[in-house]
Amino acid sequence: MAAATSVWRQPSILPGFGIALGITLSALSLIVLVPLVALALKAASAGPADIWAVTTSPRTLAALRLSFLGALFAACINAVFGMILAWVLVRYDFPGRRFIDAAVDLPFALPTAVAGIALAAIYAPNGWVGSLLAPYGIKIAYTPLGVMVALIFVGLPFVVRTVQPVLQEMQADVEEAAALLGAGRWRTIFTVILPPIYPALLTGFVLAFARAVGEYGSVIFIAGNVPMVSEIAPLLIVIRLEQFDYAGAAVVAMLMLLISFGLILFVNLIQARARRRFGDV
């Protein structure tokens, strides 16, 4: 029975492991791995010297820094506000709750270009919000700040929608127990409410972060796209392509891919640890 207990053929009364694994691997290869390998090959075709030159060029570094730091910042903001929003939606019933609940999904559904145009119109120096801030010398549209605003906008639903079901499952009686045991509100939040939802919050954070790193449509309208200042990495890739510099575009793309993969892998490892400890979440 050695074959039956090997890693590839696990004994189970539920049939279909072989065929399901086959389909999974084929689909994953065709849709994800093959294009990525092609990308890697394209990037490699540039030769070591060119790869190094593109990688270390100030414009590439500035674009990558803006993309990743901007995405990180936006994901952090989303984690805090998305978490509060989810908690309010779960714990309280107020007029308009369903409306707000539905509105959370809009950034998912909207074509990102529409979002970009809308944000640019509002935050431009002559827009509703922009005109209020302009007298104080705060510029949002056409600056890195504008990039963040767009990234926060597109990432919010991820945090809300991952945290919401976990909060829903968490009975209110746990909060009541903490209050009756004499815990203040802050102690309850940080020791009782937050720890069980950290894994979900982390998932939402990663999804929001990943979405923000890859975001293109909404950002280019509000960013102004000044090289070295408000130019994001995905835009740099498009610019390289328009200049027929395919290898250069592939190198920037490859750098984004490696950094993203590393970050997401890291977060998944943290999560796996939490899951082992407290059971499934």
Next chain:
Amino acid sequence: MSVAVTIESIEKRFDAFAALRGVSLDIQPAELVALLGPSGSGKTTLLRLIAGLEQADQGRVLFGETDMRDLSLRDRRIGFVFQHYALFRTMTVGENVAFGLKSRPRAQRPEPAEIRKRVGDLLELVQLPGLDKRYPSQLSGGQRQRVALARALAIEPRVLLLDEPFGALDAKVRKDLRAWLRDLHRRTGHTTVFVTHDQEEALELADRVAILNDGRIEQVGSADDVYDHPATPFVCEFLGEVNKLPVKVVGSQAFFGDRPVLGGLSQNQGGQAALYVRPQHLRIVDDLPLALPGVVEHLRRNGPLRRAEVAVQGLAKRLDVDLASQVAPAIGERIRLRITHGSLFAAA
């Protein structure tokens, strides 16, 4: 440490639904009181009101002499045990039990070593020594509920409130925990109120039982009081199986049809009435006065007892009769029944 709890004409509505309609109850220090009732009777709402987790529309709750609303949740020092444990699952058993002590203001907080010792003592008390490093997900239901109790006892509560504490557990564990809780209460002497829909649990555990129905207290009394002398038909039916006989009271006797079935009545209530008789209060007798003739239609085994279903002429429902002796009548046999004890309620 324990304190008397006085509940004064509490009323509570949830939108259109009146959960409590004027409930008053005095609970003595160190007393163990059960709130018993069917679901929707308001018993859990009343418990949550005592804890301050709900606010009354009318009336007040006093702890000793103090109105509960003058105290913050922390100062009320209420130990509350939830039906579904409500343990903090990201904390170990030890951290769960220590939570209340660690939540105290810095000046009143015991030293870490003292907290560790208290947690050890409490886990000893709930018979879970050495489990302080486990997580709640690694415990059985009965163990979790005992951790929840230890956590509630850690704050040295003035009142201990338990909301269907054994509701989510299986029958065997419930019985064990029941005896254990009775013993624990005898040793610690906290004023305790617990909610249950299980009349057996309430009768066995509590010093006094308060039976709730439809937002009102129907009767409060010791187990013997409420079981043997139910104040209302509802209490009588809720506390156990019962046969109902329409009777007519004339003088000191109750008549079923034109046949006297129960004598020696002291109540001066003539006219139509309903006689409630428990199965164990019907005895098969030889020909005697005050006997009710019937035919045995069915025999059943009910745990340790054997039970006969007896058809009586003029009564649509067969009477349940617990058989006292080993000698059972045969099916189809004609017998006579004598009512040894019954509760009489005026016909509605």
